Amino acid sequence: xxxxxxxxxxxxxxxxxxxxxxxxxxxxxxxxxxxxxxxxxxxxxxxxxxxxxxxxxxxxxxxxxxxxxxxxxxxxxxxxxxxxxxxxxxxxxxxxxxxxxxxxxxxxxxxxxxxxxxxxxxxxxxxxxxxxxxxxxxxxxxxxxxxxxxxxxxxxxxxxxxxxxxxxxxxxxxxxxxxxxxxxxxxxxxxxxxxxxxxxxxxxxxxxxxxxxxxxxxxxxxxxxxxxxxxxxxxxxxxxxxxxxxxxxxxxxxxxxxxxxxxxxxxxxxxxxxxxxxxxxxxxxxxx
Amino acid sequence: xxxxxxxxxxxxxxxxxxxxxxxxxxxxxxxxxxxxxxxxxxxxxxxxxxxxxxxxxxxxxxxxxxxxxxxxxxxxxxxxxxxxxxxxxxxxxxxxxxxxxxxxxxxxxxxxxxxxxxxxxxxxxxxxxxxxxxxxxxxxxxxxxxxxxxxxxxxxxxxxxxxxxxxxxxxxxxxxxxxxxxxxxxxxxxxxxxxxxxxxxxxxxxxxxxxxxxxxxxxxxxxxxxxxxxxxxxxxxxxxxxxxxxxxxxxxxxxxxxxxxxxxxxxxxxxxxxxxxxxxxxxxxxxxxxxxxxxxxx
Numbered sequence: 001x002x003x004x005x006x007x008x009x010x011x012x013x014x015x016x017x018x019x020x021x022x023x024x025x026x027x028x029x030x031x032x033x034x035x036x037x038x039x040x041x042x043x044x045x046x047x048x049x050x051x052x053x054x055x056x057x058x059x060x061x062x063x064x065x066x067x068x069x070x071x072x073x074x075x076x077x078x079x080x081x082x083x084x085x086x087x088x089x090x091x092x093x094x095x096x097x098x099x100x101x102x103x104x105x106x107x108x109x110x111x112x113x114x115x116x117x118x119x120x121x122x123x124x125x126x127x128x129x130x131x132x133x134x135x136x137x138x139x140x141x142x143x144x145x146x147x148x149x150x151x152x153x154x155x156x157x158x159x160x161x162x163x164x165x166x167x168x169x170x171x172x173x174x175x176x177x178x179x180x181x182x183x184x185x186x187x188x189x190x191x192x193x194x195x196x197x198x199x200x201x202x203x204x205x206x207x208x209x210x211x212x213x214x215x216x217x218x219x220x221x222x223x224x225x226x227x228x229x230x231x232x233x234x235x236x237x238x239x240x241x242x243x244x245x246x247x248x249x250x251x252x253x254x255x256x257x258x259x260x261x262x263x264x265x266x267x268x269x270x271x272x273x274x275x276x277x278x279x280x281x282x283x284x285x286x287x288x
Numbered sequence: 289x290x291x292x293x294x295x296x297x298x299x300x301x302x303x304x305x306x307x308x309x310x311x312x313x314x315x316x317x318x319x320x321x322x323x324x325x326x327x328x329x330x331x332x333x334x335x336x337x338x339x340x341x342x343x344x345x346x347x348x349x350x351x352x353x354x355x356x357x358x359x360x361x362x363x364x365x366x367x368x369x370x371x372x373x374x375x376x377x378x379x380x381x382x383x384x385x386x387x388x389x390x391x392x393x394x395x396x397x398x399x400x401x402x403x404x405x406x407x408x409x410x411x412x413x414x415x416x417x418x419x420x421x422x423x424x425x426x427x428x429x430x431x432x433x434x435x436x437x438x439x440x441x442x443x444x445x446x447x448x449x450x451x452x453x454x455x456x457x458x459x460x461x462x463x464x465x466x467x468x469x470x471x472x473x474x475x476x477x478x479x480x481x482x483x484x485x486x487x488x489x490x491x492x493x494x495x496x497x498x499x500x501x502x503x504x505x506x507x508x509x510x511x512x513x514x515x516x517x518x519x520x521x522x523x524x525x526x527x528x529x530x531x532x533x534x535x536x537x538x539x540x541x542x543x544x545x546x547x548x549x550x551x552x553x554x555x556x557x558x559x560x561x562x563x564x565x566x567x568x569x570x571x572x573x574x575x576x577x578x579x580x581x582x583x584x585x586x
Contacts, residue, residue: 014474018384024376025385028444029393032400035411086307093308097301109571110311116495116567117318117560118502120532124539124556128321132544149314156311182297203402210404213504213532217539239406239505246410247509254414261407272402276395 036265043262046255052263060223060249065260067224071140071235072209072267074228075219078144079151079208084201086148087155088190091197094156095163096185115153119213122150126218141231143219150214151204158200162193195282202275210268212239222248238264322560326553333547338554343515343529345538345548352555354517358432358528359501362511365436365524366443366500371493373440374447378492381448382455383477394452401445409509412438417510424525430512432528438510439500447496454488455481494570498563501532508533531555 054064098104126146136142166189174184190197212220221234222244228235242260245252329338333350340351381393416438417429424433458481466476482489512527515534535552542548 010472010475014472017474021376021380021384024373025380025393028373028377028448029396031441032396032403035403035408036399038411038415039407086310089304089307090310093304097305098308107308107311109568110315112571113315113564113567114311116498116502116563116570118504118532118563120504120535121318121322121502121556121560121563124325124535124553125318125321127539128325128553129317133321149318152311152314180297182300206402210402210406212404212406213536216536239404242410243406243505243509246413257410257414261410264404265407268402268404269399272399 036269039258039261039265043258043260043265046259047262051256051259055225056223060245061251061253061256065238065241065256065263067227068236068238068241068260069263069267070227072238072264074140074235075144075147075215075237076205076209078140078231079147080201080205082145082148083151083155083204083208087152087201087204088159088197090152090156091159091163092185092190095160096181096189111153111156114149115157117150119150119211120216122146122214123216123218125149126214131218137232138217138221138234139219139232140228140235141219143215143235143237144231146214146218147208147211150211151208154204154207155200158203159193159197162196162200163189165196166192195278199275199279199282202271202278206268206271206275209271210239210264212237212243215240238267319560322553322557326550326555326557329547329550329554332550338551341517343534345542345551348547350547350551352531352551352558354515355529355531355534355555356558357517358511358515359530359532361524361528362432362435362439362507362530363497363501365432366439367493367497369436369440370443370447370496370500374444374492374496375451375489377444377448378451378455378489379477379482382452383473383481397445397448400441401449405442405503405505406509408438408442409506412506412510426525428512428527430510430527432511432524432526435507435511435528435530436524438506439503442503442506443496443500446499447492450492450495451485451489454485454492457488458484491570494566498566498570501566502559502563504532504536508536513537531559535559 051064052069053066055066056063094104094107098107123146126142130136130142130145131138134142136145170188170192171184174188175181179187215237219234219237220240221236224234224236238260242257242264245260246257329350338350339353340349341353342349342351343354377393377397381390381397385393412434413430417431417434419429420426420431420434420437421429462480462484463476466480467473471479507530511529511533513529513533514527515529516523516526535555538548539552542552
């Protein structure tokens with residue numbers, strides 16, 4: 001009698017508990033979906049061809065946001081140029097060469113710490129090293145380098161993970177066929193790990209594209225009447241532009257603000273989508 | 289030909305090894321430049337006035353205490369939101385949700401992690417803070433509470449993904465053992481799975497807190513930026529200003545090499561050390577943080 005009561009009771013507790021946890025999960029996810037839909041809904045009417053391809057005028061209260069779009073594109077490419085080769089090389093080192101020594105553990109600790117440093121501290125560092133000490137000035141170059149270092153830990157850790165996922169037998173066979181170690185890495189290991197590496201790279205660059213704090217004092221410009229001409233020019237950028245027009249410009253039309261937020265969101269979500277597609281296609285095709 | 293191949297191998301291998309050490313070099317470089325620009329503060333501002341409660345740089349008041357309490361109160365609020373929601377969602381994804389649901393939820397949470405913080409700050413200004421102002425009947429909606437709320441949202445993806453990995457790595461045999469002994473799924477979650485994943489869940493909380501304390505744009509946009517010392521519990525409903533927001537808001541306007549400039553770098557140094565401590569604690573917990581990267585890929 002007692003056990004029967006208890007047993008019914010604990011099943012009630014379970015279904016109540018499950019409902020509660022499900023509710024929490026829903027409350028976590030709904031705002032994400034809601035935010036995205038809300039911005040698409042509000043910004044959709046502001047986005048037109050003129051908005052994407054035009055220059056801002058009238059104190060940025062009218063016209064388009066082309067310089068900010070191009071600027072974010074430049075910064076993302078600049079970040080990729082520095083962080084992708086370095087990050088992949090570091091991952092190859094950790095997965096293919098490094099033994100489990102104290103130095104290797106120190107490298108791993110450094111990577112974890114790089115991942116945790118606040119983005120505004122990266123901005124300070126970029127200002128101190130690239131802008132002032134190396135005299136690059138407030139420029140695309142300085143901002144890209146700053147963003148690269150911030151992106152590095154994401155690329156290293158995801159690339160290392162996908163290199164490690166390549167079965168050891170692949171390496172053994174390749175070496176036994178007479179290939180050198182580097183030939184094995186380049187033609188076999190890197191090739192097999194490519195989709196995973198690409199996913200990590202895109203997710204890392206996605207973060208860099210959306211960041212504002214690291215470029216505040218290293219490369220972002222409030223307003224420029226023309227597109228940047230060289231890596232030593234400052235540039236407008238979408239996230240910084242959104243910050244400026246939503247806090248610094250009085251009487252800013254709300255339409256343009258939502259439109260800018262939408263373009264930034266589309267930029268970032270597209271990268272996220274590409275990464276997701278690459279990952280799931282690779283997963284479906286993988287035969288080992 | 290054989291010889292040139294060896295040379296190429298040697299050069300490539302060396303450069304790969306050099307890249308391997310780059311992470312250590314960068315951490316040291318960052319610390320060095322923060323010290324180089326931040327340490328002069330100690331010669332220019334007395335320690336007693338640095339620990340003062342007044343931040344008013346124009347008149348040479350550089351008390352960083354209100355900035356530290358501002359950061360702490362917002363981070364605490366964010367943690368109170370992100371921890372239950374993050375761990376709850378992780379439990380749901382890993383233990384309760386059917387497979388198809390998991391396939392939807394995981395990328396969605398990842399998406400939240402990728403949302404630029406400036407977009408959240410923007411919505412904070414236009415939507416969240418006006419709403420809270422009316423709802424809570426406050427003089428302004430730009431308060432520590434608003435900041436905590438949005439920051440909680442920013443920390444959630446970190447907590448979910450790390451905690452979910454920790455739950456995932458609990459061997460299935462643990463659960464099966466508990467079920468075989470007659471425990472319900474619910475009892476198993478609370479008394480077996482979660483305790484077994486304890487260290488990983490702790491890592492998740494630490495990394496979430498680290499994420500919150502370092503966040504800049506969102507807090508700068510929605511917390512009202514008033515450097516007032518938070519002394520009461522009610523301070524959470526008034527404007528505050530964090531360390532990160534102070535750097536971001538003022539660095540653009542100071543003269544290079546001035547006292548104000550050095551103090552801002554000094555604050556950066558404090559932030560760097562906080563994140564160092566948080567991350568070393570988080571990574572020294574048994575659970576390996578690299579599981580996180582694995583999750584992104586698998």
